[in-house]
Amino acid sequence: MTGALLTSQARLDQIASRAEAQAQALAVASGVSVRTLHDPTDMELASALLATIWKAKGNEPLIDPGFLVALAHAHNYVAGAYRGTELVGVCVGFFHPPPDRTLHSHIAGVRGGSIGAGVGKALKHHERAWCLRRGTDTMTWTFDPLVARNAYFNIHRLGTAAMNYLPNFYGEMTDSINRGQDSDRMLLAWDLLREPGARIAAGTPEPEACVLHNEDGVPHLSPDSLGSAQRVRVEIPSDIETMRIEHPDRAACWRPALRDALATLMNDGWQVTDFARQGHYSLERTPARAHSQH
Numbered sequence: 157m158t159g160a161l162l163t164s165q166a167r168l169d170q171i172a173s174r175a176e177a178q179a180q181a182l183a184v185a186s187g188v189s190v191r192t193l194h195d196p197t198d199m200e201l202a203s204a205l206l207a208t209i210w211k212a213k214g215n216e217p218l219i220d221p222g223f224l225v226a227l228a229h230a231h232n233y234v235a236g237a238y239r240g241t242e243l244v245g246v247c248v249g250f251f252h253p254p255p256d257r258t259l260h261s262h263i264a265g266v267r268g269g270s271i272g273a274g275v276g277k278a279l280k281h282h283e284r285a286w287c288l289r290r291g292t293d294t295m296t297w298t299f300d301p302l303v304a305r306n307a308y309f310n311i312h313r314l315g316t317a318a319m320n321y322l323p324n325f326y327g328e329m330t331d332s333i334n335r336g337q338d339s340d341r342m343l344l345a346w347d348l349l350r351e352p353g354a355r356i357a358a359g360t361p362e363p364e365a366c367v368l369h370n371e372d373g374v375p376h377l378s379p380d381s382l383g384s385a386q387r388v389r390v391e392i393p394s395d396i397e398t399m400r401i402e403h404p405d406r407a408a409c410w411r412p413a414l415r416d417a418l419a420t421l422m423n424d425g426w427q428v429t430d431f432a433r434q435g436h437y438s439l440e441r442t443p444a445r446a447h448s449q450h
Contacts, residue, residue, distance in 0.1 A: 186270075191238070233247065288349075321343075324340060
């Protein structure tokens, strides 16, 4: 054995250092600085920003400032992105049981005027680097699988693995974004030791069959299209958030349609492999499932 071989700890340190450099570069590129929060005054601002982003009823806090203080004190993740002195983004996570070596990222939000500027990506990469420095190699979180921009960022840009479709996961929610609809969520797992990015090889053929079609904003299920296909796609609207405001009845049809398509496929062993910018999930049969078709 030569001295050139890295020990396991040295390898982790190397990955963490590279992650910190990436996070810093992304923060600079988006014009923010990202830091962990501890002070009660900072937590009050963070709580208020989250309530504003989610349009909470009566501007009531989604997370109590005192609880954020307690989370940070117990060495969980509470961080803010600042543009100058203005807080424009917040991210909060807490740990799984110790053997899991996993952080659950509970909530992350960016002020409206900063969406699309890379602030969310800078926050997520800061959270990754923070985790790696603490020996945590996996991060989980949930998101609304109907929101295409988040699906593309989470699955394609970061390379997370879709683990489970969770129907009405949070129960009834009262904020303006989620009020009046089931809180279906997709559970993701992010391998922090792996370089972020799409998990499928370039040049992979397009999915062969469409299980859920998006035709003029209206969902159409085609479960019979599966046949012996090894790859399928599930389409969703490009902007469900605007549809919920402008065409609420049409938007309401998408929740049960996506649940019927995506939850059924995942429960039957299909794996989500990517999300395309055009607005569809790509899935492949698992080997065991494919074998059972012959």
